Amino acid sequence: MLARTNSWIATAAGEPRGYIDTPALRELWFHTGTACNLKCPFCLEGSKPGDDRLQLMTLADVKPFIDEAVELGVENFSFTGGEPFVAREFHLILDYALQFRPCLVLTNGTRPVLQRMAQIEPLRDAPHPLRFRISIDYPDRERHEAGRGEGTFKESFEALQQLHAKGFEVSIARQWEADENTDQVEAEFQKHLRAFGLPDSLRLVSFPDFLPPGSQAEVPEITENCMTEHHTAESRAQFMCAFSRMVVKQGGKLGVYACTLVDDDPDYNLGSTLKESLEPRVMLRHHRCFSCFKHGASCSEI
Numbered sequence: 001m002l003a004r005t006n007s008w009i010a011t012a013a014g015e016p017r018g019y020i021d022t023p024a025l026r027e028l029w030f031h032t033g034t035a036c037n038l039k040c041p042f043c044l045e046g047s048k049p050g051d052d053r054l055q056l057m058t059l060a061d062v063k064p065f066i067d068e069a070v071e072l073g074v075e076n077f078s079f080t081g082g083e084p085f086v087a088r089e090f091h092l093i094l095d096y097a098l099q100f101r102p103c104l105v106l107t108n109g110t111r112p113v114l115q116r117m118a119q120i121e122p123l124r125d126a127p128h129p130l131r132f133r134i135s136i137d138y139p140d141r142e143r144h145e146a147g148r149g150e151g152t153f154k155e156s157f158e159a160l161q162q163l164h165a166k167g168f169e170v171s172i173a174r175q176w177e178a179d180e181n182t183d184q185v186e187a188e189f190q191k192h193l194r195a196f197g198l199p200d201s202l203r204l205v206s207f208p209d210f211l212p213p214g215s216q217a218e219v220p221e222i223t224e225n226c227m228t229e230h231h232t233a234e235s236r237a238q239f240m241c242a243f244s245r246m247v248v249k250q251g252g253k254l255g256v257y258a259c260t261l262v263d264d265d266p267d268y269n270l271g272s273t274l275k276e277s278l279e280p281r282v283m284l285r286h287h288r289c290f291s292c293f294k295h296g297a298s299c300s301e302i
């Protein structure tokens, strides 16, 4: 954790910055590393083949955090990347985590997943359920593949189909646009789901464009006042940083960040243990905090 400047606690105009407290850890995320088989220009993590801004996790890295989280009463483990299935030990990590709690995996559903189905299948018999959320940005194949690459649309639907057939719960993460016709977008997705023999009631989770890491977006600052005028205790409790944390590996060290959206800002590294990370207030300074404030953006399924 670094010494923070005044901007951590106050806005540019000197007003007290909005914040979130974290009374308990309900969900723990692991960032398995920014290495990915794809190189999408819009990736909020800047992931690409061979990238090591955040390093690949091993079973030995995650074990102490899983054990500590269980002691703290965590309800769910979630995993994101990069592409988690690029991490060689990922199936072992899931096998360990599933002994204790349900798990959610965010994946692109392309070759790394399809090639490792034989390692994934036995996880269905673990003591807790494993769910997958596969990124399919748009129901338009060409538009999806413009970012993710040729052939990825079909691969991701095939992964959904195979995981569903093996008995895993699956959902889709899609891109949300302010001017979209949501009913129409969802109806188009449902057509593809039916064509792949999947239930058209499958959950679609939508996300705004979070911009690549290190971007400086022009968004209003969130003051303490904004958080009481526009939010209630109940809605503040829905912010991911009010109940979750994310473990990352950076420069060979493991650290605990406030949520899945702020690992490009070292001020959000809240400590080296989960207990330590729950103590500080999470100040809403990152530009992505505004998506949570305004749109209720959340990677969580809790």
Ligand code: SF4
Binding pocket: 020, 239, 240, 241, 242, 258, 259, 260, 261, 262, 282, 283, 284, 285, 286, 288, 289, 290, 292, 293
């Ligand atoms: S991005 Fe959202 S969840 Fe993360 S610290 Fe900001 S407000 Fe909290």
